[in-house]
Amino acid sequence: MLELIRQWLVGITCAAMVVALAEGLTPPGTIRKIGKLTGGLVLLVSILQPVVELDPAALTRSLTEYKLELGAYSAQLEEENGELMKSIIEEQSAAYILDKAAQQGIACQVTVQAAGEGEWPVPETVTVQGTLTGAQREALERQIEADFAIPVQRQFYESGDGA
Structure with missing residues (x-):
């Protein structure tokens, strides 16, 4: 792509130099006016040449490929964003x-284990490891249920000694 742009700019520059040289060598009068008109047309053609040579099928194919790549990248980015969230x-x-x-x-x-079934992942299960008394466990169960709406059935308590 950059090579094509470079070639296009070199072509325009060369055309401008040729037009300027021809204008400088042309005697004043009607011939100079015709030379300026011709030089302007040459510059216009050199500027519009890439548009004239454009292959619509190739352009359509390139745009379709770009759109497919963008869609795949977007899906991958959404998946990574969901995992990060x-x-x-x-x-x-x-x-x-x-x-x-x-x-x-x-x-x-x-x-905490979250489930990402909706638009946002929601905490689903909690595992607490430690030595808790009955009262502490009940208080923590109520706190978790009140703050996260995780019922006691999805709260798991393990003693701190690995049992």
Whole structure:
């Protein structure tokens, strides 16, 4: 593409130089006026030459290929964006739950799994690892259910000793 543009600009420059040389060598009078008209037409032809030589089929083919590549790239970008959004939501949700647990005096690790079925991924399950008393677990279950609408059935608690 750049090579074609370079050739086009060189052609225009050469035509302009030839027209200027011819105009300088032409004697004044009617012949000079005819020479200026002819020189202007030569410059116009050199400028419009790529348009005249344009192959509509090749242009259509190139535009179609470009459109297909753009569509594939757009789909890939959407998929990557969705995965990134899901990861961010999982991390931020886990950090929020961890902060709420710390406020209640619970030392634990939290993992959140999000489901991306809608437009935005939504936290779906929570896994809490740590040693919790019954009261702490109930309080954390209520907090998670109230803040994330994740029912107790999708909240999993594992003791800190790996059992």
